[in-house]
Amino acid sequence: MATLTSEIDCSAHTTREINQAIKRAAADGVPEIRLTNPAARHCLGVAVMSPIHVIFEGPVGWFCGGMSDGGRITVHGSCGWSVGENLMSGSIEVHGNGGSSAGATLRGGRVFVAGTTGARSGISMKGGTLVVGGSVGYMSGFMMQRGTMIVCGDAADGIGDSMYEGTVYVGGSIHSLGADCIEAELTDDDRALLATELDPHGISSTGIDWKKLVAGKRLWNFSKHEYDAWRGAL
Amino acid sequence: MSDGIPRGRDGHVLNPLWVWSPETIEDIQSKAELGRYTNRGLGMTKRPPHFEDLTFVPCTLSRVPLEGYREACATSIEIGGRHGAKPVRLSTPVTIAGMSYGALSRNAKQALGMAATRVGISTTTGDGGMLDLEREASDQLVYQVLPSRYGFNPHHLRMANAAEIVVGQGAKPGTGGVLLGAKVSPIIAEARTLPPGVDQRSPVRHPDFVGPDDMQIKIEELREATDGQIPIYVKIGACRVPDDVKLACKAGADVIVIDGMEGGTGASPDSLMNHTGIPTMAATVEAVAALREMKLEGVVNLIVSGGIRNGVDAAKALALGADAVSIGTAAMIALNCNRPIYVEDYEKLGTVPGACHHCHTGLCPVGITTQDEDLIARLPSDEAADRVEGFLNSMTQELQMFARACGKNAVHDLEPEDLRSMTIEASAITGIPLVGTTFAFRPESFAQAVAEAMAAATANGHKAPQGAPQ
Numbered sequence: 251m252a253t254l255t256s257e258i259d260c261s262a263h264t265t266r267e268i269n270q271a272i273k274r275a276a277a278d279g280v281p282e283i284r285l286t287n288p289a290a291r292h293c294l295g296v297a298v299m300s301p302i303h304v305i306f307e308g309p310v311g312w313f314c315g316g317m318s319d320g321g322r323i324t325v326h327g328s329c330g331w332s333v334g335e336n337l338m339s340g341s342i343e344v345h346g347n348g349g350s351s352a353g354a355t356l357r358g359g360r361v362f363v364a365g366t367t368g369a370r371s372g373i374s375m376k377g378g379t380l381v382v383g384g385s386v387g388y389m390s391g392f393m394m395q396r397g398t399m400i401v402c403g404d405a406a407d408g409i410g411d412s413m414y415e416g417t418v419y420v421g422g423s424i425h426s427l428g429a430d431c432i433e434a435e436l437t438d439d440d441r442a443l444l445a446t447e448l449d450p451h452g453i454s455s456t457g458i459d460w461k462k463l464v465a466g467k468r469l470w471n472f473s474k475h476e477y478d479a480w481r482g483a484l
Numbered sequence: 485m486s487d488g489i490p491r492g493r494d495g496h497v498l499n500p501l502w503v504w505s506p507e508t509i510e511d512i513q514s515k516a517e518l519g520r521y522t523n524r525g526l527g528m529t530k531r532p533p534h535f536e537d538l539t540f541v542p543c544t545l546s547r548v549p550l551e552g553y554r555e556a557c558a559t560s561i562e563i564g565g566r567h568g569a570k571p572v573r574l575s576t577p578v579t580i581a582g583m584s585y586g587a588l589s590r591n592a593k594q595a596l597g598m599a600a601t602r603v604g605i606s607t608t609t610g611d612g613g614m615l616d617l618e619r620e621a622s623d624q625l626v627y628q629v630l631p632s633r634y635g636f637n638p639h640h641l642r643m644a645n646a647a648e649i650v651v652g653q654g655a656k657p658g659t660g661g662v663l664l665g666a667k668v669s670p671i672i673a674e675a676r677t678l679p680p681g682v683d684q685r686s687p688v689r690h691p692d693f694v695g696p697d698d699m700q701i702k703i704e705e706l707r708e709a710t711d712g713q714i715p716i717y718v719k720i721g722a723c724r725v726p727d728d729v730k731l732a733c734k735a736g737a738d739v740i741v742i743d744g745m746e747g748g749t750g751a752s753p754d755s756l757m758n759h760t761g762i763p764t765m766a767a768t769v770e771a772v773a774a775l776r777e778m779k780l781e782g783v784v785n786l787i788v789s790g791g792i793r794n795g796v797d798a799a800k801a802l803a804l805g806a807d808a809v810s811i812g813t814a815a816m817i818a819l820n821c822n823r824p825i826y827v828e829d830y831e832k833l834g835t836v837p838g839a840c841h842h843c844h845t846g847l848c849p850v851g852i853t854t855q856d857e858d859l860i861a862r863l864p865s866d867e868a869a870d871r872v873e874g875f876l877n878s879m880t881q882e883l884q885m886f887a888r889a890c891g892k893n894a895v896h897d898l899e900p901e902d903l904r905s906m907t908i909e910a911s912a913i914t915g916i917p918l919v920g921t922t923f924a925f926r927p928e929s930f931a932q933a934v935a936e937a938m939a940a941a942t943a944n945g946h947k948a949p950q951g952a953p954q
């Protein structure tokens with residue numbers, strides 16, 4: 251009979267042991283596992299493929315929750331680069347800041363970072379939702395293919411560069427748009443989506459001058475008559 | 485003729501200028517029309533220093549060969565076990581290189597998997613992820629982790645027999661890929677999460693790491709995702725090979741794949757293919773030396789690729805120290821690429837069999853690099869697999885033939901001493917003596933020769949010239 255909550259002291263185990271304990275617990279139907287002293291260690295909670303709530307009581311390193319599918323991960327601390335990399339489904343909540351490449355190649359599910367994230371957040375997203383409570387760094391949303399990125403703070407240079415599809419919402423200032431990224435009209439549906447995504451985190455979506463960014467589609471197919479657009483992209 | 489080039493009565497170009505050759509003129513005029521660089525498939529058009537410039541010196545009186553039809557000559561090798569993963573077992577030291585489903589048709593991918601399985605070697609996915617048919621057909625499948633991550637799926641990763649982080653490829657190191665809109669069919673578009681018909685550009689940098697220290701963490705993530713069960717390869721386009729090999733070793737690679745500039749591609753700017761990277765022969769020598777310096781020769785396995793045409797090239801690569809070779813274009817040619825059938829369709833592309841490099845058009849006359857159903861039907865998987873199997877077996881035979889002739893009962897016992905250089909250039913690159921001499925045209929050989937001459941002169945009572953090395 252599985253215990254309902256497991257607790258692991260990370261300081262006493264290797265990363266492999268921790269990840270295998272999480273996977274075993276998920277396979278055994280344990281609903282929640284609590285990990286203390288993660289000490290910013292890399293690659294924790296990678297490839298969690300079954301429903302389980304994994305709670306890290308402290309900061310985690312790179313690739314936290316990477317390549318997972320169906321789990322729920324909560325980090326009470328900050329995280330390193332590439333949190334939720336290639337997440338298929340499920341959710342990751344970081345109650346601190348994130349590093350660069352947060353939500354890189356996200357395919358599904360949801361990554362929420364309460365604070366600020368670094369350069370290339372939401373890069374090559376293929377689906378899912380990335381919500382950043384603070385600001386994002388340079389070239390965030392680069393080559394985004396699908397999905398939704400919500401930035402409550404500011405966006406550094408080159409936001410949405412070379413997007414294929416997908417939508418980026420920015421609540422603060424935009425330093426510059428990336429190649430072929432254009433501003434689109436914000437609709438009531440957009441406002442409803444923002445409220446749905448932000449309310450659960452206690453962030454009000456009203457009273458903010460949201461900008462909606464999408465692909466201009468001038469880079470979809472090469473045209474020598476649009477050389478200026480391509481000059482910036484190549 | 486109306487192209488302004490002076491021609492003889494039979495149409496041949498009279499006194500073409502070297503700088504402004506007919507090829508250069510054609511290149512400029514097509515770029516003027518397109519408004520961009522020209523893309524094409526396959527590989528470089530120049531002749532690089534190549535394995536062709538080496539020759540074997542088999543056994544004669546001074547050493548004894550093995551009997552060709554009687555004495556065993558082992559060919560198998562296990563690779564990738566450095567960190568305790570289940571190694572990839574190759575019955576012969578050849579692998580099928582990564583080629584994407586998208587660049588290649590599903591029948592081509594399936595046929596390559598079937599042939600690899602029958603022979604007992606591995607095949608590799610490509611940009612766009614793992615095709616179900618390919619997984620079913622391939623006993624041992626290497627799953628590529630590319631910068632674009634098109635179609636990347638951790639469940640597929642966990643079904644793979646190895647993972648290969650692609651840092652670059654020999655045909656176009658330092659740049660991303662391109663799949664022109666003609667080949668981004670609705671099925672391919674869905675697999676890559678793209679709008680159908682777009683000119684798909686792939687990024688060059690990985691989205692989640694940048695340098696070698698970061699890659700070490702990425703490798704750790706891949707090991708965690710696969711419970712350490714599968715080897716991790718790192719594939720690098722041959723450029724600064726010694727540095728790159730050492731950095732990949734330090735990052736934890738189990739296998740390093742070095743792809744020389746002769747490497748093929750589905751579509752790439754012509755200028756990149758001809759003007760980037762270093763040749764496979766040179767890269768092999770540098771990679772082996774780097775592994776030796778790290779004391780990791782045989783621990784981190786080395787696969788070399790790029791322009792490997794047959795078992796002879798493979799045997800020379802092994803003699804220089806590679807553990808295995810990887811073939812891409814040769815496998816496509818075995819499938820039927822450039823075969824003189826459906827000649828009228830080659831002509832529609834403005835080419836002829838034997839000179840086709842039009843993979844980027846998506847209109848491959850023989851059904852290999854296309855997503856058009858009628859064209860794909862020209863490549864029945866089973867028959868195509870037979871041809872690739874036959875070619876792979878011929879490579880094994882050639883490998884064994886050269887090893888036996890050199891007196892070796894395992895192809896991996898081939899060594900540099902079994903080779904001689906046919907050109908000064910090859911000798912300078914490989915350190916293997918030029919035919920007819922005992923001299924390798926390398927700086928250290930010259931230094932040694934000068935030192936020996938000086939010592940002899942001094943012994944004969946002559947004074948060393950002023951400024952000569954002491």
Ligand code: SF4
Nearest residue numbers: 821822840842843848
């Ligand atoms: S025959 Fe097909 S695969 Fe071969 S070069 Fe031509 S288009 Fe490419």
